[in-house]
């Protein structure tokens with residue numbers, strides 16, 4: 001066979017095969033990367049939680065989670081995350097509502113959007129510094145309240161390094177995140193729905209109860225779960241606020257990995273497994289709730 | 299006093315007067331259309347009747363009760379929107395039941411009424427579907443059923459058919475009208491489609507730029523437009539500039555040819571140039587018999603529209619469109635040829651200027 | 656009508672107080688370094704600190720490499736899913752959402768177990784390899800944002816039609832990618848890039864656990880040891896974040912204008 005004839009036979013095959021192969025070429029690195037650097041590391045921790053140091057199966061690590069410090073750490077973590085997620089959802093909803101449906105001047109909206117973008121990313125170490133400078137023992141607000149309003153926050157039992165202190169601090173990124181997610185969702189509420197409800201005799205409350213709220217429910221729920229996970233896994237803010245002194249799970253785990261405290265990797269894996277399970281369960285709950293309430297979506 | 303009255307209603311947005319001095323008295327059971335071009339204030343007027351906008355001045359009365367400042371949910375008015383506005387999270391049956399549910403009617407009454415309404419709009423089987431599972435036409439029927447389920451005193455429709463395709467539009471048009479007759483419900487229908495307004499309404503309110511141009515039956519509005527605007531907006535109407543020669547006898551000159559306006563040209567002075575209207579179907583392409591106006595012109599354009607052939611004849615400055623029926627035995631006249639046209643003396647109408655504020 | 660706006664205004668006011676007061680307080684605090692008067696001494700100290708310059712440059716460099724890695728991973732994948740393999744879409748979207756749910760500390764803990772110096776891929780054994788691991792860690796953090804930005808960009812340009820048009824003109828896939836798709840999603844890419852930068856620049860947990868000399872651990876260190884400088888750092892971090900977000904906003908506006916002009 002001549003060279004040209006060979007090429008002629010081969011070429012069409014290569015062409016039709018080539019199309020799919022370059023699509024695979026595009027997506028293979030993505031999957032390879034996410035498997036190696038996202039999924040496998042997580043799964044490996046899960047496996048480690050059920051292993052003894054020499055690699056055999058055990059439930060002992062899980063059982064050892066049942067210590068007062070660890071249980072209370074989970075409990076405080078869950079409380080802070082739930083509180084900051086719910087309050088963040090509520091405040092974020094109210095703000096998004098005011099901006100989108102409150103008939104406020106137009107330029108306000110891009111401003112709120114940008115600011116929310118900034119504030120939702122302004123987490124971690126600098127956020128802790130900001131709140132120390134505000135509500136810490138020598139913070140501006142603490143001082144001003146003491147001086148002019150006669151309110152001594154410390155005497156009232158307020159402490160930035162506590163459940164409420166941490167919750168208030170976390171709200172600084174939780175609320176804007178909610179605002180960012182909910183503004184487009186509120187845009188999706190059509191003006192005609194409210195009008196149709198009104199003309200059918202519904203009060204504004206009835207409109208919200210029967211139409212607007214059910215329509216928003218998926219975004220609201222999804223965003224709240226996201227906020228929960230966001231707070232539950234946050235290390236930096238709490239660590240910079242309190243060092244290792246506040247007993248919440250991510251800090252416990254952080255200290256454990258740094259080798260400061262427990263020095264027992266397999267207990268660490270069990271701690272991690274607990275965190276994965278809790279955020280995982282939150283998501284399963286989310287999916288379940290959505291499927292129940294949402295037959296009306298295509 | 300009618301069943302639904304608008305007295306001196308205006309609406310001002312900032313420096314913009316969107317509706318000016320709107321007066322209208324609608325009888326019980328009447329079907330009224332608001333007809334006019336985009337932006338003329340139809341929707342705004344309708345929304346004032348619904349209570350979504352508060353008039354800047356004037357009074358709105360329903361059945362003798364002043365509702366001008368009443369909230370929409372206290373007016374017992376039904377409304378159908380252009381975009382259907384069905385609640386996406388509720389089934390068809392739940393949508394129809396909505397008004398009854400918020401009024402806390404007993405469950406069995408609601409069920410009965412919903413079934414009845416769905417039967418009326420010919421969708422008895424679809425109660426369990428969600429809006430996204432329906433076609434546009436079906437959604438609009440559901441919206442109609444939903445609006446009627448609460449037995450409103452007035453039904454408002456804002457271009458309810460304009461999002462649908464032509465076939466469904468025509469069939470639904472007839473359905474809405476027969477339903478309205480059957481229930482004898484006072485109805486205000488907003489449209490910018492003159493054919494819709496002409497075919498459905500008891501009376502038409504022609505609007506332009508926030509003003510009422512004319513209120514009348516389809517027959518009156520079509521045949522005897524009061525203003526130049528109505529003449530040009532309703533139907534394809536020829537408007538000719540005529541110089542008044544003798545107001546008493548109705549003699550006028552159009553492009554040098556003298557004709558007579560049988561209904562007179564009252565109010566116009568000698569030598570004035572005034573717009574006059576002439577319907578295409580009133581003109582024939584021959585001399586005709588008896589006391590007709592006759593004019594000479596040139597065939598400028600011939601458009602074959604099927605059953606009708608539309609021909610433009612130019613006299614000079616002015617040209618007219620005329621419609622002749624297609625006749626397979628006779629070819630239409632060639633372009634550029636001379637032709638004589640004629641029209642009845644009563645068909646040439648003097649147009650008034652638009653009503654003042 | 657007027658009274659109904661009172662509620663929204665009140666909400667905005669309360670929100671503004673909660674969000675602006677900490678910034679004012681931080682700024683005020685950062686000026687207190689000199690006794691008895693306000694000064695920029697804390698900022699001067701920070702900018703004169705070698706570790707600040709080093710850690711900030713290090714984090715900037717890591718952020719840039721992260722953006723590069725993110726683009727190389729996400730653009731072809733988003734493109735392939737949009738144009739050729741829509742059935743994989745749910746899977747890819749699910750995977751890109753995972754980093755929002757799995758805490759960063761878990762991911763990096765997994766790295767430490769899986770890629771430690773005695774493992775099959777000892778990425779923590781040399782500083783350069785650990786730097787790379789940090790880049791990968793950040794790439795996972797940025798994945799949800801990068802993917803969404805690029806995917807939105809591809810949707811708005813209708814990547815499929817563009818591809819078919821280019822193919823009908825005889826372009827190969829590399830040409831399509833570099834000449835057609837990339838330039839058209841440039842704005843989306845840049846938004847994703849700035850967001851990535853904002854996330855990466857002050858990140859603490861991953862950098863600290865991988866023991867890298869990044870800006871986040873530096874800030875933490877200053878916070879533990881100094882009084883006024885942390886506030887100055889917080890203000891600097893806020894300004895950097897604001898700059899990134901402002902640029903994204905600007906880009907978005909530019910795009911809308913160019914669409915309107917077209």
Ligand SMILES: Nc1ncnc2c1ncn2[C@@H]1O[C@H](COP(=O)(O)OP(=O)(O)OP(=O)(O)O)[C@@H](O)[C@H]1O
Pocket residue numbers: 311314316334335336337338339340341342343490
């Ligand atoms: N809320 C508002 N603020 C300011 N101007 C408005 C408002 N609503 C309507 N307008 C103006 O009022 C005029 C009339 O609007 P309207 O919606 O009543 O017109 P329409 O006759 O229904 O037109 P279309 O056929 O396009 O629906 C328009 O010029 C519109 O721009």
Ligand SMILES: [Mg+2]
Pocket residue numbers: 340341342456
């Ligand atoms: Mg309208």
